[in-house]
Amino acid sequence: MHHNSLTQILAAFFFATIVGFLMQRSRFCNTAALRDAMLFKNYRNTKAMLALMIITTIGFTAFMTVGGGYPIEFEVGINQFVGLFLFGIGMVLAGACTVSTWVKSGEGNVGAMWALLFTFVGMFLFSLFWSATYWPPAPTTMAGVPNLKGLQLGIANAATLQAQTGIPAIVFGLIQASVLGGIFYGIVRRERAAARKREETKASMNIDS
Amino acid sequence: MEIFKKTLDPVVAMVIVGVLDIFLFLVVGAWTVGGGETMITGLVAKLVIGDSLNRIPFWDYVFKPTLYYWKMYISLGMLFGGFLGAVLSKEFYWRVPRHLNEWVMITIGGLLMGIGIRLAFICNVSTFFAITPQINLGGYLAVSGILAGAWVGSLIYKKVLES
Numbered sequence: 001m002h003h004n005s006l007t008q009i010l011a012a013f014f015f016a017t018i019v020g021f022l023m024q025r026s027r028f029c030n031t032a033a034l035r036d037a038m039l040f041k042n043y044r045n046t047k048a049m050l051a052l053m054i055i056t057t058i059g060f061t062a063f064m065t066v067g068g069g070y071p072i073e074f075e076v077g078i079n080q081f082v083g084l085f086l087f088g089i090g091m092v093l094a095g096a097c098t099v100s101t102w103v104k105s106g107e108g109n110v111g112a113m114w115a116l117l118f119t120f121v122g123m124f125l126f127s128l129f130w131s132a133t134y135w136p137p138a139p140t141t142m143a144g145v146p147n148l149k150g151l152q153l154g155i156a157n158a159a160t161l162q163a164q165t166g167i168p169a170i171v172f173g174l175i176q177a178s179v180l181g182g183i184f185y186g187i188v189r190r191e192r193a194a195a196r197k198r199e200e201t202k203a204s205m206n207i208d209s
Numbered sequence: 210m211e212i213f214k215k216t217l218d219p220v221v222a223m224v225i226v227g228v229l230d231i232f233l234f235l236v237v238g239a240w241t242v243g244g245g246e247t248m249i250t251g252l253v254a255k256l257v258i259g260d261s262l263n264r265i266p267f268w269d270y271v272f273k274p275t276l277y278y279w280k281m282y283i284s285l286g287m288l289f290g291g292f293l294g295a296v297l298s299k300e301f302y303w304r305v306p307r308h309l310n311e312w313v314m315i316t317i318g319g320l321l322m323g324i325g326i327r328l329a330f331i332c333n334v335s336t337f338f339a340i341t342p343q344i345n346l347g348g349y350l351a352v353s354g355i356l357a358g359a360w361v362g363s364l365i366y367k368k369v370l371e372s
Contacts, residue, residue, distance in 0.1 A: 005277045005279065007236070008236070008237045011237055011279070012233070012283045012286065013285060013289075014286070015230075015233045016240075016282065016283040016284070016289075017287075018226075018229060019226055019229070019287055020289060020290020020291040020293070020294065022222040022223075022226060022294075023287070023294075024298075025212060025216065025217040026217035026219040026222035026223075027216055028223060030333050030334070030337065034359040035359060035363050035366070038360055039367065045219055047220050048219035048220045051227065052224070052338055053337060053338065054227075056231065056339075056342035057344075059228075059230075059231035059234065060231070060234055060239065060343050061343070069234040069238075070234060070235075071234075071238075071345075072238065072339055072345070074345050075347065076346045076347040076350065078350070079330070080329045080336075080347045080348075081350045081351065081353060081354040082328060083326065083329025083351075083354065084329050084331070084333070084350075084354030084355040084358060085354040085355070085361075086324055086325035086328065086358060087321065087322050087333060088325075088357065088359040088360075089359075089361050089365070090321025090322035090325060090358075090362070091322055091359070091362065092358075092359055092362025092363055092365070092366050093314040094315045094317075094322060095314075095315070096318075097322075097334075098242035098243060098246065098326070098332045098334055099242060099287060102242075102287035102288045102291060103287055104291065105288055106287070106290070106294075106295060107294075107295040107300060107302075107304070108302050108303045109304045110303060110304060110305045111304065111312075114315050115315045115318060116319065117319065118315070118319025118320050118322075118323065119246060119319045119322045119323040119326075121319070121323060122320040122321065122325075122327075123246065123247050123323040123326065124250050124254055125320070125324065126328060127265060127267035127268060127272075127327065128265065128267075130267045131266040136328065155345075156345065157343045157344050157345040157346070158343055158344035159343075176341075176342075176344060
């Protein structure tokens with residue numbers, strides 16, 4: 001094992017330990033961020049998700065402007081839509097996502113451990129399907145150029161945008177961050193309006209009694 | 210200590226995670242979980258079926274089982290961090306789903322998550338907190354997919370709860 005991978009492993013483990021701790025203490029869950037907003041109009045986790053997205057958008061694109069960091073070399077393809085659609089159904093049924101399955105397993109949640117076990121089973125089943133079809137193309141064979149036969153459309157991220165338009169990556173980051181910030185603000189306003197309405201109903205009920 | 214008694218505001222927690230994630234992006238790459246889980250799957254499969262795993266091309270070309278893959282330690286770290294938080298705040302106890310339909314939903318949900326991650330080559334974490342913040346067009350496709358999926362999932366979940 002060379003020095004480089006040891007640094008990577010230690011950085012990843014240290015980062016994730018803090019993440020796991022903060023998730024456990026805050027009960028943050030990505031599944032709840034989507035499910036609770038859709039089913040119960042509760043945005044506690046949605047706001048946290050948006051905050052993290054705003055910070056990472058600005059941070060990542062800032063460093064990508066100067067060619068720093070390790071952006072994922074990731075091809076655009078319809079498989080992302082279909083894959084995450086299946087994932088979205090799965091995470092609501094399981095009541096946990098890739099993060100909370102690990103954190104809840106650490107809390108002694110046997111259901112989360114069971115979800116993890118079947119995530120592994122699902123991955124293994126898909127590895128058999130992939131081996132029979134070789135689709136979607138593997139990251140190691142991804143060349144970054146459109147491969148229409150494999151429904152892969154090449155890489156398009158803040159760095160490629162910067163290379164093609166000459167506009168710094170951070171500009172795209174700031175635009176995206178302001179859109180996300182707008183959604184965050186919209187949620188806060190909605191929550192305030194709901195709280196005000198509750199106060200008013202409470203006040204009017206007091207007068208009646 | 211206060212942090213072990215009260216629930217932390219998730220916005221505060223995620224702001225801290227965001228700053229740390231930018232550091233991780235500079236050292237190895239943004240926070241992601243699916244790749245590490247795949248590697249764990251491969252290592253477990255290798256333990257169970259041995260060298261015949263090499264005959265399955267996926268485990269030869271895409272994910273050659275190795276212990277030196279940093280993303281795997283993201284999973285182990287989150288498990289350890291969750292355990293640490295639970296023990297220190299005296300919240301660790303065994304929780305077992307009681308009803309059969311819970312077990313069935315978790316089983317199907319787990320399978321769909323595993324299949325979905327490998328089909329998309331990304332998980333929910335890399336969707337929301339890695340490729341979308343990198344303005345990757347694939348992130349927008351993935352976000353649309355997970356929103357549609359979570360909506361369908363919520364309808365099913367509601368049906369099961371009502372029955």
